[in-house]
Amino acid sequence: MKQDIFPTWRGEMEYVCLGCGKTWPADQLVYACPSCNGVLLLRDKMFPFLKLVTGEEWRLVLDGRMGTRINALRGIFRFYEFLAPIVDQEDIVWLGEAHTPIVEAAPQLRNVVGASFAYKNDGQNPSASFKDRGMACAVSYLKWLCRKKNLDEVLCVCASTGDTSAAAALYTSYVGKPLRCVVLLPRGKVTPQQLAQPLGSGAQVLELPGVFDDCMRVVEILAAKWPVALLNSKNSWRILGQESYAMEAAQWYNWDVSDQFFFVPIGNAGNITAIMSGFLKLYELGIIKKLPRIFGVQSSHADPVFRYYDKPENERVWQPVTVRPSVAQAAMIGNPVSFPRVRMLAEKFIDTAGPAAFQVIRVEEQEIIEAMILANRHGNIACTQGGECLAGLMRAVKLGLIDENSHAVLDSTAHSLKFVDFQNMYFNDSFPPDYEVRPNPDLANKPVELLSPDAANGIDPAQFAELGARAVAEKLGLNKEVKK
Ligand SMILES: *Cc1c(COP(=O)(O)O)cnc(C)c1O
Numbered sequence: 001m002k003q004d005i006f007p008t009w010r011g012e013m014e015y016v017c018l019g020c021g022k023t024w025p026a027d028q029l030v031y032a033c034p035s036c037n038g039v040l041l042l043r044d045k046m047f048p049f050l051k052l053v054t055g056e057e058w059r060l061v062l063d064g065r066m067g068t069r070i071n072a073l074r075g076i077f078r079f080y081e082f083l084a085p086i087v088d089q090e091d092i093v094w095l096g097e098a099h100t101p102i103v104e105a106a107p108q109l110r111n112v113v114g115a116s117f118a119y120k121n122d123g124q125n126p127s128a129s130f131k132d133r134g135m136a137c138a139v140s141y142l143k144w145l146c147r148k149k150n151l152d153e154v155l156c157v158c159a160s161t162g163d164t165s166a167a168a169a170l171y172t173s174y175v176g177k178p179l180r181c182v183v184l185l186p187r188g189k190v191t192p193q194q195l196a197q198p199l200g201s202g203a204q205v206l207e208l209p210g211v212f213d214d215c216m217r218v219v220e221i222l223a224a225k226w227p228v229a230l231l232n233s234k235n236s237w238r239i240l241g242q243e244s245y246a247m248e249a250a251q252w253y254n255w256d257v258s259d260q261f262f263f264v265p266i267g268n269a270g271n272i273t274a275i276m277s278g279f280l281k282l283y284e285l286g287i288i289k290k291l292p293r294i295f296g297v298q299s300s301h302a303d304p305v306f307r308y309y310d311k312p313e314n315e316r317v318w319q320p321v322t323v324r325p326s327v328a329q330a331a332m333i334g335n336p337v338s339f340p341r342v343r344m345l346a347e348k349f350i351d352t353a354g355p356a357a358f359q360v361i362r363v364e365e366q367e368i369i370e371a372m373i374l375a376n377r378h379g380n381i382a383c384t385q386g387g388e389c390l391a392g393l394m395r396a397v398k399l400g401l402i403d404e405n406s407h408a409v410l411d412s413t414a415h416s417l418k419f420v421d422f423q424n425m426y427f428n429d430s431f432p433p434d435y436e437v438r439p440n441p442d443l444a445n446k447p448v449e450l451l452s453p454d455a456a457n458g459i460d461p462a463q464f465a466e467l468g469a470r471a472v473a474e475k476l477g478l479n480k481e482v483k484k
């Protein structure tokens with residue numbers, strides 16, 4: 001009998017500081033450089049040895065793993081050797097995340113947009129956002145660490161624009177002891193669905209006034225002063241897990257992404273960082289022959305990364321911004337913690353694939369919500385951030401940045417249902433003024449009430465059905481009855 005084999009390869013991981021270059025051992029919980037407070041990345045010192053396997057051989061191994069029956073390899077860890085090759089099979093938590101479908105835009109939608117594209121529906125992950133990719137990695141690592149170090153309680157903490165806390169609560173509740181989960185949310189700045197998720201998973205939810213950036217500062221102090229595990233994207237293990245998005249997309253297109261444009265919303269910039277890093281790893285290993293192009297998208301209400309790259313190279317100064325309310329609420333971040341990672345990876349991308357390989361596009365709130373509505377009226381399940389990607393693509397088409405025979409992949413980072421309140425505000429024309437969204441009444445779609453509430457009183461179900469059918473026919477203008 002042929003048996004699936006869990007990879008035997010093990011790497012040697014360490015944290016590397018992007019500020020001072022110092023390294024720190026991977027079996028510690030560190031989220032900022034203990035020496036200079038800089039942003040960290042994880043590096044596998046053994047990675048160069050993976051090049052002893054040819055790109056062709058890797059492709060065969062990875063394609064072979066598509067049929068695995070080992071649960072630990074069914075999710076992000078199909079790409080085990082490239083992510084966190086120190087965790088063992090027994091530590092890996094898989095809750096059904098990853099391998100989300102890439103759905104081609106309907107021909108009618110493609111015609112409206114003027115470019116051919118697809119959505120990668122990362123809202124089809126278990127907690128309904130891409131955050132599950134990173135959480136699967138971070139929580140698997142924590143399990144490994146607890147086992148190695150015999151820890152009997154680890155307090156897991158995160159600040160969130162909604163989806164990180166949903167994912168953190170889900171994954172830690174699956175593991176249970178020794179993990180305990182506390183999430184900090186900006187009061188009133190997450191959707192009711194996103195608030196319900198950690199509550200449902202049994203996490204302790206603490207609400208603070210302010211916006212995400214304020215909660216993030218609180219969590220940073222907590223992580224620096226007390227022994228807690230931080231589950232924000234400052235946690236470099238999360239970035240590793242999120243690299244799987246790029247790897248899956250490359251595999252989906254049979255390892256050729258040379259004519260692909262990837263559109264990614266930028267909030268804390270963890271996702272776009274991870275996606276670039278994932279493609280670079282595949283490129284370095286010869287698994288893909290050419291890098292795709294990456295477009296980051298930001299709303300004009302939270303656009304620090306756009307502002308930075310909008311300037312000529314010698315005039316660029318990094319400056320956080322104060323955010324204004326945004327329908328792309330999960331990306332409403334004025335001081336993205338991963339910005340130094342973006343700068344480092346964008347440079348690598350541009351060095352390898354030319355100046356067009358990494359660009360940032362800015363869109364307006366009105367464009368974001370209307371792009372989402374447009375997408376969803378053509379069979380998609382895009383969230384507002386997915387709408388932001390489509391708005392970015394439409395802007396890029398207008399700016400002449402998209403070649404004729406290229407194809408775009410848009411990240412719908414969450415499921416539309418998480419952000420349905422923004423759709424409702426659009427349909428009901430109830431946006432507070434600072435969103436700067438003016439609904440177009442032609443796009444509104446509202447339920448129509450037929451019959452009075454007491455219409456069923458005193459008649460039998462057959463009579464009621466007859467009455468109902470007549471009311472529907474009248475409303476739809478079906479005036480000719482078909483004789484049978
Ligand atoms: C977190 C999140 C983003 C922003 O991603 P970053 O990694 O913070 O840039 C976008 N969309 C959704 C749905 C999210 O949950």
Ligand SMILES: [Zn+2]
Pocket residue numbers: 017018019020021022033034035036037038
């Ligand atoms: Zn440092």
